[in-house]
Amino acid sequence: MSQDAPTHRRLDVREIDGEPFGEIMAALEALPEDGRLRLINSFEPEPLYGVLTERGFTHETEQVGPDEFHVDIEHA
Numbered sequence: 001m002s003q004d005a006p007t008h009r010r011l012d013v014r015e016i017d018g019e020p021f022g023e024i025m026a027a028l029e030a031l032p033e034d035g036r037l038r039l040i041n042s043f044e045p046e047p048l049y050g051v052l053t054e055r056g057f058t059h060e061t062e063q064v065g066p067d068e069f070h071v072d073i074e075h076a
Contacts (some may be wrong), residue, residue: 005036014042014068024048028057028073039071 011027013020024039032038039045044061052059052073057074 008030009035009037010040011037012040014040019046028052029047031073031075033075037073039073041069041071042067045071050073064076 005023005048009027009031013024016023027037039048044063048071049059055074056076058076059074062072064070
């Protein structure tokens with residue numbers, strides 16, 4: 001995935017102080033129909049998966065380190 005593509009966004013929630021849910025939802029609302037959001041987190045955000053499905057998104061999760069997960073999110 002090219003980070004340079006205008007429809008590809010990146011949100012590293014490890015840098016957010018406090019609960020990142022609101023910022024994640026705002027990023028998803030702003031995501032173009034053909035866009036992709038890469039969410040970077042320190043743990044697998046399993047509670048988020050049901051919310052993504054309810055809101056019409058698909059996701060793929062990859063653990064890239066002991067405390068680093070990448071979740072690629074797209075419109076279904």
